[in-house]
Amino acid sequence: DANGTTWIYKPREKTAVMSRIPLLPYPMILLEKYERDAELRATGKLLPVPSNQKMNAYLKEIADICNIPKNLTTHVARHTFACLAVEYGMPIDVLAKILGHSNTNMTRHYTKFSEQLIGREMRKMNEQMFSDDVFLLNQ
Known part of the structure; x- marks a missing residue:
């Protein structure tokens, strides 16, 4: 966003209501850890779930x-x-x-x-x- 915060936009499982979650520094580190994982990229996921x-x-x-x-x-x-x-x-x-x-x-x-x-x-x-x-x- 304009403040440099990265957000996850994801529909909720039960309600399908769009969820918006700002990412704090530690989750950003985890995302960076997995950003080049070929298996995850093939599935379109950011993290192993x-x-x-x-x-x-x-x-x-x-x-x-x-x-x-x-x-x-x-x-x-x-x-x-x-x-x-x-x-x-x-x-x-x-x-x-x-x-x-x-x-x-x-x-x-x-x-x-x-x-x-x-x-x-x-x-x-x-x-x-x-x-x-x-x-x-x-x-």
């Missing part, structure tokens, strides 16, 4: 190696991304768009609000209230 079943098998293997007792799946990864995005301050409506949700209520099911996030937001509100002299105590 295992099936969902195979990806979940890889995640299970990683969980076993790392002694993670949770059953890791691509769906769990999606939830984790949503929770981290909210923790780092991404607005829920932006996250909904990234996840392909037409309604932010669905997105709210994906996220969990940690005590750290709640505490941070309350501190921000407190700072704004008192720095703007919104509340004047005992005057």
Whole structure:
């Protein structure tokens, strides 16, 4: 785009709604790694894409190696991304768009609000209230 950001435009699997995803530096490095792969070029793909079943098998293997007792799946990864995005301050409506949700209520099911996030937001509100002299105590 005009800012030099590379985007992926791809229709969503379930809804066929066009998804637009800006690429951060690390994904760009991965794309560069595979850009000359003859097998991928022949199929018209940018990255090797295992099936969902195979990806979940890889995640299970990683969980076993790392002694993670949770059953890791691509769906769990999606939830984790949503929770981290909210923790780092991404607005829920932006996250909904990234996840392909037409309604932010669905997105709210994906996220969990940690005590750290709640505490941070309350501190921000407190700072704004008192720095703007919104509340004047005992005057």
